[in-house]
Amino acid sequence: MHILSKSTYIKGLQCEKALYMQKKHPYLRDKLSIEQRARFQRGTDVGVLAHEVFPGGIDMSPNSPSQFPKKVQETMENLSNPEVNVMYEAVFQHNDTLIMLDILVRDGDRWLAVEVKSSLRLSDTYYNDAALQYYVLHGCGVPLSDFRLMYLNGDYVKDGPIDVKQLFKMESAMDYVVEREDFVAQNVERLKAVVALPHSPVVNIGTQCHNPYPCDFQGHCWKLIPKNSFLFTTAMDDEALFQSYFNGVNTNAKMLQVLDPDSEEAHQIEALETNSFYIDYKTLYSLAPQPKPKSVAFLNLLLDRPAVPELDGTRPYEEMILAFALQGEHEQDAAIDPMPPTGPRRDDMAAENCFVWDCFDDHNRWKEAIGLLIERLSRYELIVCFTPQNLTTTLLRHEIIQNQNVGYKIFNLYEVLQEANFYHPAIKRGLTLQRLETALFDEAKLFEHSRILLEATSNDLIGYQQAREDLITENKVVANTYQHLFK
Secondary structure: OOOEEHHHHHHHHHOHHHHHHHHHOHHHOOOOOHHHHHHHHHHHHHHHHHHHHOOOOEEOOOOOHHHHHHHHHHHHHHHOOOOOOEEEEEEEEEOOEEEEEEEEEEEOOEEEEEEEOOOOOOOHHHHHHHHHHHHHHHHOOOOEEEEEEEEEOOOOOOOOOOOHHHHEEEEEOHHHHHHOHHHHHHHHHHHHHHHOOOOOOOOOOOHHHOOOOOOOOHHHHOOOOOOOOHHHOOOOOHHHHHHHHHOOOOOHHHHHHHOOOOOHHHHHHHHHHHOOOEOOHHHHHHOOOOOOOOOEEEEEEEEEOOOOOOOOOOOOOOOEEEEEEEEEHHHHHOOEOOOOOOOOOOHHHHHHOEEEEEOOOOHHHOOHHHHHHHHHHOOOOEEEEOOOOOHHHHHHHOOOOOOHHHHHHEEEHHHHHHHOOOEOHHHOOOOOHHHHHHHHHOOOOOOOHHHHHHHHOOOOHHHHHHHHHHHHHHHHHHHHHHHHHHO
16 A cells, blocks of 8 residues: 555655645544635546546546556556557556556656646646656656646647647646755655655645645644734735744733734734734824715626637637626616526515626626626716726726726725725634625624536526525625625
Protein backbone atom coordinates (compact mmCIF):
# COMPACT_ATOMS: atom_id res chain seq x y z
CA MET A 1 0.00 0.00 0.00
CA HIS A 2 1.30 3.45 -0.89
CA ILE A 3 2.06 6.18 1.65
CA LEU A 4 2.02 9.29 -0.54
CA SER A 5 -0.02 10.39 -3.52
CA LYS A 6 0.06 13.54 -5.61
CA SER A 7 -2.49 15.33 -3.41
CA THR A 8 -0.88 14.35 -0.11
CA TYR A 9 2.59 15.27 -1.41
CA ILE A 10 1.37 18.76 -2.35
CA LYS A 11 -0.40 19.05 1.01
CA GLY A 12 2.81 18.03 2.78
CA LEU A 13 4.82 20.68 0.96
CA GLN A 14 2.43 23.26 2.37
CA CYS A 15 2.23 21.84 5.90
CA GLU A 16 3.57 18.62 7.44
CA LYS A 17 0.84 18.60 10.07
CA ALA A 18 -1.87 18.81 7.41
CA LEU A 19 -0.32 15.78 5.68
CA TYR A 20 -0.26 13.81 8.94
CA MET A 21 -3.88 14.71 9.72
CA GLN A 22 -4.97 13.75 6.22
CA LYS A 23 -3.36 10.33 6.54
CA LYS A 24 -4.18 9.56 10.19
CA HIS A 25 -7.24 11.66 11.09
CA PRO A 26 -9.07 12.59 7.87
CA TYR A 27 -12.40 12.79 9.73
CA LEU A 28 -11.19 16.07 11.26
CA ARG A 29 -11.16 17.84 7.91
CA ASP A 30 -13.31 20.92 7.45
CA LYS A 31 -16.38 20.50 5.29
CA LEU A 32 -15.77 21.22 1.62
CA SER A 33 -17.63 24.24 0.30
CA ILE A 34 -19.93 23.97 -2.70
CA GLU A 35 -17.44 26.06 -4.66
CA GLN A 36 -14.60 23.66 -3.86
CA ARG A 37 -16.67 20.64 -4.86
CA ALA A 38 -17.63 22.34 -8.11
CA ARG A 39 -13.95 23.09 -8.80
CA PHE A 40 -13.01 19.43 -8.33
CA GLN A 41 -15.84 18.32 -10.61
CA ARG A 42 -14.80 20.83 -13.26
CA GLY A 43 -11.27 19.44 -13.20
CA THR A 44 -12.59 15.91 -13.65
CA ASP A 45 -14.85 16.90 -16.56
CA VAL A 46 -12.05 18.74 -18.38
CA GLY A 47 -9.69 15.82 -17.82
CA VAL A 48 -12.12 13.36 -19.39
CA LEU A 49 -12.64 15.65 -22.40
CA ALA A 50 -8.87 15.92 -22.86
CA HIS A 51 -8.73 12.17 -23.51
CA GLU A 52 -10.22 12.91 -26.95
CA VAL A 53 -6.97 14.61 -27.95
CA PHE A 54 -5.43 11.13 -27.82
CA PRO A 55 -8.38 8.84 -28.59
CA GLY A 56 -8.60 5.09 -28.37
CA GLY A 57 -6.90 4.67 -25.04
CA ILE A 58 -7.50 2.26 -22.17
CA ASP A 59 -8.96 3.65 -18.97
CA MET A 60 -6.91 2.35 -16.04
CA SER A 61 -8.97 4.07 -13.33
CA PRO A 62 -9.53 1.80 -10.32
CA ASN A 63 -13.05 1.42 -8.98
CA SER A 64 -11.81 1.62 -5.40
CA PRO A 65 -8.51 2.15 -3.52
CA SER A 66 -8.27 -1.61 -2.97
CA GLN A 67 -7.66 -1.98 -6.73
CA PHE A 68 -4.53 0.18 -6.80
CA PRO A 69 -2.06 -2.76 -6.61
CA LYS A 70 -3.87 -4.56 -9.41
CA LYS A 71 -3.95 -1.45 -11.61
CA VAL A 72 -0.25 -0.79 -11.00
CA GLN A 73 0.50 -4.29 -12.26
CA GLU A 74 -1.79 -3.93 -15.29
CA THR A 75 -0.26 -0.57 -16.17
CA MET A 76 3.26 -2.01 -16.13
CA GLU A 77 2.12 -4.93 -18.30
CA ASN A 78 0.55 -2.55 -20.81
CA LEU A 79 3.84 -0.71 -21.23
CA SER A 80 5.28 -3.76 -22.96
CA ASN A 81 2.10 -4.61 -24.88
CA PRO A 82 2.53 -3.30 -28.46
CA GLU A 83 -1.27 -3.21 -28.89
CA VAL A 84 -1.62 -0.57 -26.17
CA ASN A 85 -0.74 2.90 -27.42
CA VAL A 86 -2.65 5.18 -25.05
CA MET A 87 -3.61 4.86 -21.38
CA TYR A 88 -5.80 7.15 -19.30
CA GLU A 89 -5.27 7.45 -15.54
CA ALA A 90 -2.32 5.04 -15.71
CA VAL A 91 -1.37 3.99 -12.18
CA PHE A 92 2.28 3.89 -11.10
CA GLN A 93 3.94 3.38 -7.73
CA HIS A 94 7.54 3.98 -6.72
CA ASN A 95 9.09 4.38 -3.28
CA ASP A 96 5.68 4.16 -1.58
CA THR A 97 4.37 7.00 -3.75
CA LEU A 98 1.42 6.46 -6.08
CA ILE A 99 0.31 8.60 -9.02
CA MET A 100 -2.42 8.41 -11.62
CA LEU A 101 -1.25 10.06 -14.83
CA ASP A 102 -3.99 11.70 -16.91
CA ILE A 103 -2.69 10.54 -20.30
CA LEU A 104 0.23 8.34 -21.38
CA VAL A 105 0.89 8.02 -25.12
CA ARG A 106 3.30 5.67 -26.90
CA ASP A 107 5.89 7.68 -28.82
CA GLY A 108 8.06 5.25 -30.78
CA ASP A 109 10.07 3.33 -28.21
CA ARG A 110 9.26 5.92 -25.52
CA TRP A 111 6.17 7.42 -23.92
CA LEU A 112 4.71 10.91 -23.83
CA ALA A 113 3.30 11.84 -20.41
CA VAL A 114 0.49 14.42 -20.28
CA GLU A 115 -1.07 16.00 -17.20
CA VAL A 116 -4.29 17.97 -17.76
CA LYS A 117 -5.28 21.19 -15.96
CA SER A 118 -8.65 22.95 -16.17
CA SER A 119 -7.11 26.42 -16.11
CA LEU A 120 -6.05 29.06 -18.62
CA ARG A 121 -2.50 29.30 -17.28
CA LEU A 122 0.04 27.20 -15.42
CA SER A 123 0.98 27.75 -11.78
CA ASP A 124 3.93 26.68 -9.63
CA THR A 125 1.76 23.98 -8.03
CA TYR A 126 1.12 22.41 -11.43
CA TYR A 127 4.86 22.17 -12.03
CA ASN A 128 5.30 20.61 -8.58
CA ASP A 129 2.62 18.07 -9.55
CA ALA A 130 4.51 17.26 -12.72
CA ALA A 131 7.84 16.93 -10.89
CA LEU A 132 6.40 14.34 -8.52
CA GLN A 133 4.87 12.39 -11.38
CA TYR A 134 8.13 12.39 -13.30
CA TYR A 135 9.94 11.15 -10.19
CA VAL A 136 7.58 8.16 -9.95
CA LEU A 137 7.61 7.45 -13.68
CA HIS A 138 11.39 7.58 -13.80
CA GLY A 139 11.58 5.36 -10.74
CA CYS A 140 9.34 2.83 -12.47
CA GLY A 141 11.69 2.78 -15.46
CA VAL A 142 9.24 4.40 -17.92
CA PRO A 143 11.25 5.91 -20.81
CA LEU A 144 9.77 9.34 -21.54
CA SER A 145 10.14 11.40 -24.69
CA ASP A 146 8.52 14.39 -22.97
CA PHE A 147 6.35 15.46 -20.05
CA ARG A 148 3.75 18.01 -21.04
CA LEU A 149 1.17 20.05 -19.19
CA MET A 150 -2.10 20.43 -21.08
CA TYR A 151 -4.40 23.36 -20.28
CA LEU A 152 -7.23 25.37 -21.79
CA ASN A 153 -6.58 27.70 -24.70
CA GLY A 154 -8.14 31.05 -23.83
CA ASP A 155 -8.14 32.09 -27.51
CA TYR A 156 -10.25 29.14 -28.65
CA VAL A 157 -13.70 30.16 -29.93
CA LYS A 158 -16.32 27.44 -30.21
CA ASP A 159 -17.80 27.05 -33.68
CA GLY A 160 -19.84 23.88 -33.90
CA PRO A 161 -18.77 20.73 -32.03
CA ILE A 162 -15.86 21.18 -29.61
CA ASP A 163 -12.52 20.85 -31.40
CA VAL A 164 -10.45 19.37 -28.57
CA LYS A 165 -7.17 19.88 -30.40
CA GLN A 166 -7.89 23.62 -30.53
CA LEU A 167 -9.49 23.78 -27.08
CA PHE A 168 -6.30 22.61 -25.39
CA LYS A 169 -2.69 23.64 -25.69
CA MET A 170 0.38 21.94 -24.27
CA GLU A 171 3.67 23.06 -22.80
CA SER A 172 6.69 20.89 -22.11
CA ALA A 173 7.75 20.70 -18.47
CA MET A 174 10.52 18.17 -19.13
CA ASP A 175 13.47 20.40 -18.29
CA TYR A 176 11.82 21.50 -15.04
CA VAL A 177 10.88 18.02 -13.82
CA VAL A 178 14.31 16.56 -14.57
CA GLU A 179 16.01 19.40 -12.73
CA ARG A 180 13.70 18.95 -9.70
CA GLU A 181 14.06 15.18 -9.36
CA ASP A 182 16.53 15.31 -6.46
CA PHE A 183 14.39 17.92 -4.69
CA VAL A 184 11.34 15.66 -5.03
CA ALA A 185 13.26 12.61 -3.81
CA GLN A 186 14.33 14.46 -0.66
CA ASN A 187 10.79 15.63 0.02
CA VAL A 188 9.33 12.18 -0.51
CA GLU A 189 11.63 10.76 2.17
CA ARG A 190 10.90 13.64 4.51
CA LEU A 191 7.14 13.36 4.11
CA LYS A 192 7.16 9.59 4.47
CA ALA A 193 8.92 10.06 7.79
CA VAL A 194 6.21 12.55 8.83
CA VAL A 195 3.47 10.00 8.13
CA ALA A 196 5.39 7.39 10.18
CA LEU A 197 5.46 9.59 13.29
CA PRO A 198 3.62 8.19 16.34
CA HIS A 199 1.86 11.50 16.81
CA SER A 200 1.13 14.68 14.91
CA PRO A 201 4.19 16.88 14.25
CA VAL A 202 4.30 20.14 16.16
CA VAL A 203 3.58 22.87 13.63
CA ASN A 204 2.40 26.27 14.78
CA ILE A 205 -0.42 27.94 12.94
CA GLY A 206 0.91 30.43 10.43
CA THR A 207 0.73 31.76 6.91
CA GLN A 208 0.79 28.18 5.60
CA CYS A 209 -2.76 27.82 6.91
CA HIS A 210 -3.95 29.95 4.01
CA ASN A 211 -1.24 29.80 1.33
CA PRO A 212 -1.02 28.67 -1.36
CA TYR A 213 -4.39 27.06 -0.59
CA PRO A 214 -6.73 27.32 2.40
CA CYS A 215 -5.95 24.29 4.58
CA ASP A 216 -8.90 22.01 5.27
CA PHE A 217 -7.78 21.36 8.85
CA GLN A 218 -8.05 24.96 10.06
CA GLY A 219 -11.07 24.12 12.20
CA HIS A 220 -8.95 21.61 14.11
CA CYS A 221 -5.68 23.53 14.33
CA TRP A 222 -7.31 26.83 15.28
CA LYS A 223 -9.75 25.42 17.83
CA LEU A 224 -7.81 26.85 20.81
CA ILE A 225 -7.54 30.33 19.31
CA PRO A 226 -10.19 32.63 20.84
CA LYS A 227 -12.85 33.64 18.36
CA ASN A 228 -12.07 37.28 19.10
CA SER A 229 -8.29 36.97 18.67
CA PHE A 230 -6.55 39.70 16.68
CA LEU A 231 -5.37 36.90 14.37
CA PHE A 232 -8.78 37.24 12.73
CA THR A 233 -8.23 40.89 11.79
CA THR A 234 -7.43 42.02 8.26
CA ALA A 235 -5.76 45.44 8.58
CA MET A 236 -2.30 43.86 8.96
CA ASP A 237 -1.01 41.08 6.74
CA ASP A 238 -0.89 37.57 8.15
CA GLU A 239 2.90 37.45 8.34
CA ALA A 240 2.97 40.50 10.64
CA LEU A 241 0.13 39.15 12.78
CA PHE A 242 1.82 35.79 13.33
CA GLN A 243 5.19 37.41 13.97
CA SER A 244 3.64 39.48 16.76
CA TYR A 245 1.74 36.49 18.12
CA PHE A 246 4.80 34.27 18.46
CA ASN A 247 6.97 37.11 19.80
CA GLY A 248 4.81 37.39 22.90
CA VAL A 249 2.22 39.88 21.72
CA ASN A 250 -0.40 37.13 21.81
CA THR A 251 -3.50 38.76 23.27
CA ASN A 252 -5.72 41.60 22.15
CA ALA A 253 -4.74 43.63 25.23
CA LYS A 254 -1.03 43.31 24.46
CA MET A 255 -1.56 44.14 20.80
CA LEU A 256 -3.57 47.26 21.66
CA GLN A 257 -0.66 48.44 23.84
CA VAL A 258 1.67 48.57 20.83
CA LEU A 259 -0.83 50.01 18.34
CA ASP A 260 -1.84 53.56 17.55
CA PRO A 261 -5.34 53.86 19.10
CA ASP A 262 -6.60 55.47 15.89
CA SER A 263 -5.17 52.76 13.62
CA GLU A 264 -7.44 50.55 11.58
CA GLU A 265 -6.00 47.47 13.32
CA ALA A 266 -6.93 48.90 16.74
CA HIS A 267 -10.46 49.65 15.54
CA GLN A 268 -10.80 46.08 14.27
CA ILE A 269 -9.66 44.63 17.61
CA GLU A 270 -12.20 46.83 19.41
CA ALA A 271 -14.87 45.41 17.12
CA LEU A 272 -13.73 41.93 18.06
CA GLU A 273 -13.87 42.79 21.76
CA THR A 274 -17.42 44.13 21.46
CA ASN A 275 -18.59 41.46 19.01
CA SER A 276 -19.63 44.10 16.51
CA PHE A 277 -18.42 45.49 13.23
CA TYR A 278 -16.18 48.42 12.35
CA ILE A 279 -16.60 50.81 9.47
CA ASP A 280 -15.07 54.17 8.63
CA TYR A 281 -18.34 56.11 8.54
CA LYS A 282 -16.67 59.28 7.28
CA THR A 283 -15.46 57.45 4.18
CA LEU A 284 -18.72 55.52 3.87
CA TYR A 285 -20.87 58.66 3.81
CA SER A 286 -18.47 60.39 1.44
CA LEU A 287 -19.20 57.58 -0.99
CA ALA A 288 -22.98 57.82 -0.58
CA PRO A 289 -24.90 58.73 -3.73
CA GLN A 290 -25.24 62.51 -4.09
CA PRO A 291 -27.74 63.97 -4.54
CA LYS A 292 -30.10 61.45 -3.04
CA PRO A 293 -31.52 59.41 -5.94
CA LYS A 294 -35.24 59.59 -6.58
CA SER A 295 -35.42 55.99 -7.74
CA VAL A 296 -33.29 53.02 -6.65
CA ALA A 297 -33.26 49.42 -7.84
CA PHE A 298 -31.35 46.41 -6.53
CA LEU A 299 -29.74 44.14 -9.09
CA ASN A 300 -28.48 40.59 -8.62
CA LEU A 301 -26.79 39.02 -11.64
CA LEU A 302 -26.08 35.30 -11.89
CA LEU A 303 -23.15 34.74 -14.22
CA ASP A 304 -21.73 31.43 -15.41
CA ARG A 305 -18.22 30.93 -16.74
CA PRO A 306 -18.02 27.35 -18.04
CA ALA A 307 -14.50 26.04 -18.44
CA VAL A 308 -15.49 24.39 -21.71
CA PRO A 309 -17.52 26.81 -23.86
CA GLU A 310 -21.12 25.67 -24.33
CA LEU A 311 -22.24 28.07 -27.03
CA ASP A 312 -20.86 28.97 -30.44
CA GLY A 313 -18.89 32.21 -30.41
CA THR A 314 -17.71 31.82 -26.80
CA ARG A 315 -14.33 31.03 -25.24
CA PRO A 316 -13.28 29.00 -22.18
CA TYR A 317 -14.47 30.73 -18.99
CA GLU A 318 -16.29 33.44 -20.96
CA GLU A 319 -19.18 34.73 -18.90
CA MET A 320 -22.84 34.46 -19.80
CA ILE A 321 -25.83 35.86 -17.94
CA LEU A 322 -27.90 32.96 -16.64
CA ALA A 323 -30.35 35.02 -14.61
CA PHE A 324 -30.98 38.33 -12.92
CA ALA A 325 -33.31 39.68 -10.27
CA LEU A 326 -34.20 43.38 -10.28
CA GLN A 327 -36.08 44.82 -7.32
CA GLY A 328 -37.38 48.38 -7.27
CA GLU A 329 -40.43 50.60 -7.14
CA HIS A 330 -41.02 50.39 -10.90
CA GLU A 331 -41.22 46.62 -10.64
CA GLN A 332 -44.72 46.66 -9.13
CA ASP A 333 -45.78 45.14 -12.42
CA ALA A 334 -43.24 42.43 -11.63
CA ALA A 335 -43.06 39.79 -14.28
CA ILE A 336 -41.67 36.39 -13.48
CA ASP A 337 -40.29 34.87 -16.65
CA PRO A 338 -42.30 31.63 -16.73
CA MET A 339 -40.83 28.28 -15.92
CA PRO A 340 -41.35 25.46 -18.40
CA PRO A 341 -45.03 24.37 -18.32
CA THR A 342 -44.27 21.30 -16.25
CA GLY A 343 -42.25 23.20 -13.64
CA PRO A 344 -43.36 24.48 -10.23
CA ARG A 345 -44.37 28.11 -9.83
CA ARG A 346 -44.48 30.59 -6.96
CA ASP A 347 -47.16 33.16 -7.81
CA ASP A 348 -46.42 35.19 -4.69
CA MET A 349 -43.01 36.19 -6.08
CA ALA A 350 -44.65 39.15 -7.82
CA ALA A 351 -45.46 40.58 -4.39
CA GLU A 352 -41.75 41.20 -3.87
CA ASN A 353 -41.69 43.93 -6.55
CA CYS A 354 -38.99 41.90 -8.20
CA PHE A 355 -38.53 41.21 -11.88
CA VAL A 356 -36.81 37.87 -12.45
CA TRP A 357 -35.48 36.49 -15.71
CA ASP A 358 -33.52 33.34 -16.40
CA CYS A 359 -32.46 31.01 -19.18
CA PHE A 360 -31.78 27.97 -17.01
CA ASP A 361 -33.62 25.67 -19.39
CA ASP A 362 -31.92 27.00 -22.54
CA HIS A 363 -28.57 28.79 -22.26
CA ASN A 364 -28.79 29.80 -25.92
CA ARG A 365 -31.26 32.45 -24.79
CA TRP A 366 -28.79 34.23 -22.51
CA LYS A 367 -28.42 37.34 -24.70
CA GLU A 368 -32.13 38.07 -24.21
CA ALA A 369 -31.07 39.41 -20.81
CA ILE A 370 -29.18 42.27 -22.45
CA GLY A 371 -32.24 43.95 -23.96
CA LEU A 372 -34.26 43.42 -20.81
CA LEU A 373 -31.56 44.92 -18.61
CA ILE A 374 -31.12 47.93 -20.90
CA GLU A 375 -34.84 48.65 -20.71
CA ARG A 376 -35.26 47.97 -17.00
CA LEU A 377 -32.12 49.72 -15.74
CA SER A 378 -32.99 52.88 -17.68
CA ARG A 379 -35.94 53.41 -15.31
CA TYR A 380 -33.73 54.14 -12.30
CA GLU A 381 -31.28 56.79 -11.20
CA LEU A 382 -29.29 54.33 -9.08
CA ILE A 383 -28.59 50.60 -9.41
CA VAL A 384 -27.36 48.95 -6.20
CA CYS A 385 -25.58 45.59 -6.24
CA PHE A 386 -23.13 43.53 -4.21
CA THR A 387 -20.43 41.66 -6.09
CA PRO A 388 -16.63 41.24 -5.94
CA GLN A 389 -16.64 41.77 -9.69
CA ASN A 390 -16.64 45.17 -11.33
CA LEU A 391 -20.26 45.21 -12.42
CA THR A 392 -19.76 48.35 -14.49
CA THR A 393 -17.17 46.49 -16.56
CA THR A 394 -19.53 43.54 -16.98
CA LEU A 395 -22.39 45.77 -18.12
CA LEU A 396 -20.08 47.65 -20.48
CA ARG A 397 -18.78 44.39 -21.92
CA HIS A 398 -22.32 43.42 -22.89
CA GLU A 399 -23.20 46.99 -23.97
CA ILE A 400 -25.92 47.14 -21.32
CA ILE A 401 -24.59 50.55 -20.36
CA GLN A 402 -23.23 52.20 -23.45
CA ASN A 403 -20.47 54.38 -22.06
CA GLN A 404 -18.57 55.20 -18.89
CA ASN A 405 -20.83 58.21 -18.22
CA VAL A 406 -23.62 55.81 -17.33
CA GLY A 407 -21.41 53.89 -14.93
CA TYR A 408 -22.27 56.31 -12.13
CA LYS A 409 -25.60 54.53 -11.87
CA ILE A 410 -23.91 51.44 -10.48
CA PHE A 411 -23.41 51.49 -6.72
CA ASN A 412 -21.51 48.36 -5.74
CA LEU A 413 -21.84 47.84 -2.00
CA TYR A 414 -18.91 45.42 -2.05
CA GLU A 415 -16.52 48.07 -3.38
CA VAL A 416 -17.95 50.75 -1.09
CA LEU A 417 -17.54 48.60 2.03
CA GLN A 418 -13.99 47.69 1.05
CA GLU A 419 -13.16 51.37 0.58
CA ALA A 420 -14.69 52.20 3.97
CA ASN A 421 -12.59 49.46 5.63
CA PHE A 422 -15.63 47.47 6.75
CA TYR A 423 -14.60 44.75 9.18
CA HIS A 424 -16.25 41.93 11.07
CA PRO A 425 -14.63 38.70 12.33
CA ALA A 426 -16.68 36.71 9.83
CA ILE A 427 -14.95 38.34 6.85
CA LYS A 428 -11.35 37.28 7.67
CA ARG A 429 -11.27 35.09 4.58
CA GLY A 430 -13.20 37.45 2.35
CA LEU A 431 -16.27 39.65 2.28
CA THR A 432 -19.33 37.76 1.07
CA LEU A 433 -23.00 38.66 1.22
CA GLN A 434 -23.58 35.82 3.67
CA ARG A 435 -20.89 37.14 6.03
CA LEU A 436 -22.14 40.69 5.62
CA GLU A 437 -25.62 39.61 6.67
CA THR A 438 -24.15 37.96 9.76
CA ALA A 439 -22.25 41.13 10.65
CA LEU A 440 -25.12 43.59 10.21
CA PHE A 441 -28.13 41.58 11.28
CA ASP A 442 -26.67 39.04 13.75
CA GLU A 443 -27.88 36.07 11.76
CA ALA A 444 -27.36 34.59 8.34
CA LYS A 445 -30.28 33.17 6.44
CA LEU A 446 -28.21 33.04 3.30
CA PHE A 447 -26.06 30.32 1.79
CA GLU A 448 -23.06 30.11 -0.47
CA HIS A 449 -23.71 32.08 -3.65
CA SER A 450 -22.19 29.20 -5.59
CA ARG A 451 -25.18 27.10 -4.51
CA ILE A 452 -27.42 29.18 -6.79
CA LEU A 453 -25.17 28.46 -9.76
CA LEU A 454 -25.20 24.76 -8.91
CA GLU A 455 -29.00 24.79 -8.76
CA ALA A 456 -29.24 26.79 -11.98
CA THR A 457 -27.13 24.25 -13.90
CA SER A 458 -28.72 21.17 -12.34
CA ASN A 459 -30.96 20.32 -15.32
CA ASP A 460 -33.71 19.92 -12.77
CA LEU A 461 -36.92 21.98 -12.62
CA ILE A 462 -36.98 21.95 -8.84
CA GLY A 463 -33.38 23.18 -8.82
CA TYR A 464 -34.28 25.95 -11.27
CA GLN A 465 -37.10 27.15 -9.06
CA GLN A 466 -34.92 27.11 -5.95
CA ALA A 467 -32.24 29.09 -7.78
CA ARG A 468 -34.78 31.76 -8.68
CA GLU A 469 -36.02 32.03 -5.11
CA ASP A 470 -32.47 32.15 -3.75
CA LEU A 471 -31.60 34.88 -6.25
CA ILE A 472 -34.48 36.97 -4.86
CA THR A 473 -33.43 36.23 -1.28
CA GLU A 474 -29.93 37.53 -1.99
CA ASN A 475 -31.37 40.68 -3.52
CA LYS A 476 -33.43 41.30 -0.38
CA VAL A 477 -30.25 41.23 1.70
CA VAL A 478 -28.61 43.75 -0.65
CA ALA A 479 -31.65 46.02 -0.28
CA ASN A 480 -31.71 45.65 3.51
CA THR A 481 -27.97 46.37 3.73
CA TYR A 482 -28.23 49.54 1.61
CA GLN A 483 -31.16 50.81 3.64
CA HIS A 484 -29.44 49.93 6.91
CA LEU A 485 -26.30 51.88 6.01
CA PHE A 486 -27.67 54.86 4.09
CA LYS A 487 -31.20 55.55 5.32
